[in-house]
Amino acid sequence: MNLEQLELKANEIRQDIIRMLVSAKSGHVAGPLDMADVFTALYFGVMNYDPKNPQMESRDRFVLSCGHINPVWYATMAHAGFFPTSELATLRKLGTRLHGHPHNEALPGIENSSGPLGQGLSQAAAMAYAGLILKKQPWRVYCVMSDGEQEEGQTWEAAMFASKYKLRNLTGLIDRNNIQIDGHTEDIMPLEPFADKWRAFGWHVLEIDGHNIREIIDACNQAKAIYEKPTVIICHTIPGKGVDFMEYRYEWHSKVFEKDEAKKALDELRTLGGKIRSEHE
Amino acid sequence: MTVKLIDNLFAPDIKQVPIRNGYGEGLLILGKENPKVIGLCCDLTESTRMLEFSKQYPDRFIEVGVAEQNLAGLGAGFAHEGYIPFITSYATFSPGRNWDQIRVSICYSGNNVKIVGSHAGISVGPDGATHQGMEDIAITRVLPRMTVLVPADAIEARKATLAAAKHNGPVYIRLAREKTPQFTTEETPFEIGKAFVYREGKDVTIAAAGAQVYYALQAADQLTKEGIECEVINVASVKPLDEQTLVESVKKTKCIVTAEEHQITGGVGSAVAEALSRNLPVPQEFVGMPDKFGESGEPNELIAKWGMDAKAIVAAVKRVVKRK
Numbered sequence: 001m002n003l004e005q006l007e008l009k010a011n012e013i014r015q016d017i018i019r020m021l022v023s024a025k026s027g028h029v030a031g032p033l034d035m036a037d038v039f040t041a042l043y044f045g046v047m048n049y050d051p052k053n054p055q056m057e058s059r060d061r062f063v064l065s066c067g068h069i070n071p072v073w074y075a076t077m078a079h080a081g082f083f084p085t086s087e088l089a090t091l092r093k094l095g096t097r098l099h100g101h102p103h104n105e106a107l108p109g110i111e112n113s114s115g116p117l118g119q120g121l122s123q124a125a126a127m128a129y130a131g132l133i134l135k136k137q138p139w140r141v142y143c144v145m146s147d148g149e150q151e152e153g154q155t156w157e158a159a160m161f162a163s164k165y166k167l168r169n170l171t172g173l174i175d176r177n178n179i180q181i182d183g184h185t186e187d188i189m190p191l192e193p194f195a196d197k198w199r200a201f202g203w204h205v206l207e208i209d210g211h212n213i214r215e216i217i218d219a220c221n222q223a224k225a226i227y228e229k230p231t232v233i234i235c236h237t238i239p240g241k242g243v244d245f246m247e248y249r250y251e252w253h254s255k256v257f258e259k260d261e262a263k264k265a266l267d268e269l270r271t272l273g274g275k276i277r278s279e280h281e
Numbered sequence: 282m283t284v285k286l287i288d289n290l291f292a293p294d295i296k297q298v299p300i301r302n303g304y305g306e307g308l309l310i311l312g313k314e315n316p317k318v319i320g321l322c323c324d325l326t327e328s329t330r331m332l333e334f335s336k337q338y339p340d341r342f343i344e345v346g347v348a349e350q351n352l353a354g355l356g357a358g359f360a361h362e363g364y365i366p367f368i369t370s371y372a373t374f375s376p377g378r379n380w381d382q383i384r385v386s387i388c389y390s391g392n393n394v395k396i397v398g399s400h401a402g403i404s405v406g407p408d409g410a411t412h413q414g415m416e417d418i419a420i421t422r423v424l425p426r427m428t429v430l431v432p433a434d435a436i437e438a439r440k441a442t443l444a445a446a447k448h449n450g451p452v453y454i455r456l457a458r459e460k461t462p463q464f465t466t467e468e469t470p471f472e473i474g475k476a477f478v479y480r481e482g483k484d485v486t487i488a489a490a491g492a493q494v495y496y497a498l499q500a501a502d503q504l505t506k507e508g509i510e511c512e513v514i515n516v517a518s519v520k521p522l523d524e525q526t527l528v529e530s531v532k533k534t535k536c537i538v539t540a541e542e543h544q545i546t547g548g549v550g551s552a553v554a555e556a557l558s559r560n561l562p563v564p565q566e567f568v569g570m571p572d573k574f575g576e577s578g579e580p581n582e583l584i585a586k587w588g589m590d591a592k593a594i595v596a597a598v599k600r601v602v603k604r605k
Contacts (some may be wrong), residue, residue, distance in 0.1 A: 119382055
């Protein structure tokens with residue numbers, strides 16, 4: 001896919017996220033929307049995988065640590081061919097494979113269960129250790145984390161571990177959207193100086209615009225060239241990205257949609273923010 | 282039919298070995314037999330008896346530092362990659378401190394991780410209550426998919442370690458620090474999901490786990506002189522629990538005493554009570570920690586003070602037979 005196609009893919013994924021959450025009547029909004037570009041870049045421009053053979057040994061591993069943003073994971077996986085997009089409407093419903101927080105045993109392609117924050121990086125680090133040191137294989141491990149979950153101590157235990165063992169095949173991507181449930185991260189529990197913290201823990205740190213797909217892909221490629229340490233990419237994002245009335249507002253972390261709000265959001269996404277005419281006009 | 286134990290069961294000079302030693306021995310056997318077995322430890326390599334494994338198999342030993350949450354998460358990640366990780370610390374720290382990681386990253390995710398908690402029980406002694414794991418059985422057996430093993434001596438701990446590696450799924454193995462009598466033999470059976478009758482008797486059943494199995498045998502020896510015949514069952518496999526063996530025994534004896542070095546709440550006694558109340562309710566007395574925290578002291582002093590020795594089991598038997 002070229003850059004324009006990737007951007008359109010991210011837009012389609014955002015629309016699916018809105019539709020899924022309307023259908024589910026609960027779930028998280030802001031994070032999934034703001035990570036659509038990162039997920040699009042990873043699944044359509046960075047990672048090696050086979051949706052028809054999700055357990056392929058040579059695949060890159062993808063670990064989602066902040067399970068609550070999984071609508072973006074499900075939507076991206078459906079677009080990547082892991083399962084039909086029609087199944088997205090089953091999110092959070094009885095009998096679904098798309099649980100409210102991801103479950104590895106429910107859906108092929110999901111590597112880890114998550115939800116309780118801070119648990120992903122440890123698992124990703126073990127996978128990276130296994131690949132680099134025990135199996136000596138070239139596949140890589142990508143771990144997406146939220147910024148709020150950096151308040152969990154386990155994240156830093158895992159950061160020390162990955163640094164000690166020089167897990168260069170491990171790339172962390174953090175959704176730096178500055179919000180969490182109760183408010184802005186810097187009010188709830190300040191993370192800054194955030195990049196310095198990761199540097200102090202022995203990681204190579206990149207800071208990028210989390211909505212610039214070219215930058216996301218470039219950063220992931222740059223991480224492959226870093227030989228002596230793991231890399232973390234701090235993806236600066238706008239919470240609720242793509243839907244004007246949600247952007248920047250922490251209230252939309254996990255707010256339930258009203259029907260008209262969903263319609264407004266979809267209209268905005270379909271028209272690419274008013275750049276093209278909506279089919280419903 | 283009872284099992285084969287050592288010949289001179291009550292010899293004053295019976296060999297005393299810490300239960301944790303059996304884990305170290307088992308791990309060495311696994312190191313040789315199974316290249317998928319790896320060991321992880323949180324800065325307690327010698328005292329959890331992983332030191333030899335770490336020396337003989339340095340490529341498969343991973344020092345995690347004092348970070349038990351990470352320990353559990355790493356275990357999950359290695360299991361995901363097809364390894365059989367033995368994650369090791371003291372019971373108070375793992376599964377004590379990392380229960381959520383064990384719940385989600387290991388059990389819910391179906392990861393084949395072996396969790397080894399050493400220094401369980403009040404017999405940890407002088408280190409005091411903070412280091413005396415008295416709740417670990419309760420918090421592990423409540424987790425779906427978890428197997429919980431409480432070996433009675435070092436030989437059984439070795440067998441439990443080997444059995445855990447063969448079992449596909451999360452296993453918790455509970456170990457103790459202090460030397461206790463080594464009274465089982467190579468021929469004594471051990472199996473996940475099975476309880477074994479160590480002594481037959483008609484008047485009362487004693488179901489015990491850990492070092493308390495030996496104390497139960499001591500109690501039974503004393504009580505037979507007073508005309509009470511005890512049936513002693515080792516329930517090393519606390520989960521899954523061998524309900525059939527327990528039910529068969531209480532059909533005959535009509536009452537039961539449970540004995541463990543753990544909080545009475547949620548432990549072996551609770552597991553037995555749940556099983557019997559479903560099948561054949563009988564009077565039960567519980568030997569264990571009475572909802573209190575421990576304290577510093579010598580192991581034998583603490584076991585006696587808090588009532589988890591042979592004397593306490595004798596008293597519990599006398600209480601329960603009166604309730605029949």
